[in-house]
Amino acid sequence: MNRADFPFLGFGVGLRRPHYSHVIETRPAVDWFEVVSENFMVDGGRPLQVLEAVRERYPIVLHGVSMSLGSADPLDRDYLSRLRDLARRFEPAWISDHLCWTGVGGRNLHDLLPLPYTEETVDWVASRIRQVQEILERPILIENVSSYMAFAASTMTEWDFLSAVASESDCGILLDINNIFVSSFNHHFDPQRYIEAIPVQRVVQYHLAGHSDHGAYLLDTHDHPVPPAVWSLYEQAVRRFGRVSALVEWDDNIPDFPVLEAAAGQARASYEANYDSSARNDSAEPVTCSRV
């Protein structure tokens, strides 16, 4: 995996159902959209029509929630075939999913559950990612999840685990800045240390989102604006990782689209204020992912 093989898309927004019409009719000034893969792995109907219309005008990325890369179950080959077909049809800039498990024993929990951070788990997950990349015919990105439990069996930190899995499977990293912040609160670690430990050349995309404060823990709810502490961590990430595409997620209590557009604009402004282009060779101009 070579980071240079992934285009710099600029500053995007997660495409959600309440905004379908607005996006198609008004063509808002965001650089790109990320869509939840499973919402479009359907036989037909409105989702695919919407995606066709959006893809004609914007680069897109397919972001999944059900690949279950860390599950002890066999990989779901039917799911992967359908995802590959979707990717062939819509030509996303890349495909991503989470470093987690979502079910076992054939049961799907529809949640992103953490793994024990051990060498054995690294080997298991990395071998599965390599198979996935072969089936999907491309390198994928794996995302760090927010977590609320940690395992006594873990022998390494989350950032070492993420780095090791990415390295052993030769995949990219989708670094969710909010998830780092949420997990750092829930597990009492320094989020800056996390950012500093992730290998620069693996990071292809950021997620930015809000969360809910439940007192004893933070919950990754994606139902609030990106809070100042997450913006601050993002600034640190921009200084360390350089030219990386960023995306704002909002999944509950979804506001009008201009609010998300403004958040993507804030990500751009923060990037421009913190990115030291003289220290790197990469261009700051987002590319246009045209279809063949």
Place this chain on the structure above:
Amino acid sequence: MQPRLRELQALLARLITARDGVEQGLAFEQDLPDGSLDTLIIGDQQLSAVDRVGIYANAYFYRLLDAIKEDFPVTLATIGDAEFHNLITAYLVEYPPHRPSINDASQNLAAFVRGSELAARWPFLHDLVRVERAIVEVFLGADAKPLGFEELRPIAPDQWPLIRMRSHPSLQVLECEWRIDTMMRAFQTGDTPARPSHERTSILVWRNNCDVDCRALDEAERAAFTVLREGAEFATVCAAITAHTGDVGTPAMINQMLSRWLSDALLVRV
């Protein structure tokens, strides 16, 4: 000794989906190392190991409840929040999700409702859930180019009996014991859905462009869609209709039906 990944995940899945919560679920776990979750999950003064797994248990249930609520608004309006909550709690124990898409989580809800105690209070509930589930399936059903007026217009009259057509692949016809279509219509217009009449009805659920709608079919139309499901020549469709209506007034009636079917994008050319 720590369990292997499969055992660990299976244990967590059981606890997260336990009907009465993580603590009660733990009571059924005989093989837990040292009999405590603390040997597996790191707890602290703010959140115990049980609390932490409990966060996932809550998220599991409420994520599915919210998704199903969104797809069954008339069922929700009919039985109310509390009963709906209890229904989905019991349903998820019996039919936990197995598929990657959360849209599929409610695919067995109608079968579950048929055997639930709610059926005694709302005997039409099974049909209502079937229709609302069909709306989800039709919304995401397979695409096909609908047959349009402009495609039929150039065909010579003597060739019409031979035109092969079938119903759109996303379309569904449900045989119901209750007039659920009246409930759906009331909900669409902002009225409170009243208890439907107990009357055998065929309900057509279809998608026109991106909008899903439903309506009752009379016997002649139902017969037409029975032959259209597999694909048929127009003459066969007409014969199915006239078998129910007799010959009197049939050409005008068929003309009216066909016109409506084409407007509603119900047909595709074979």
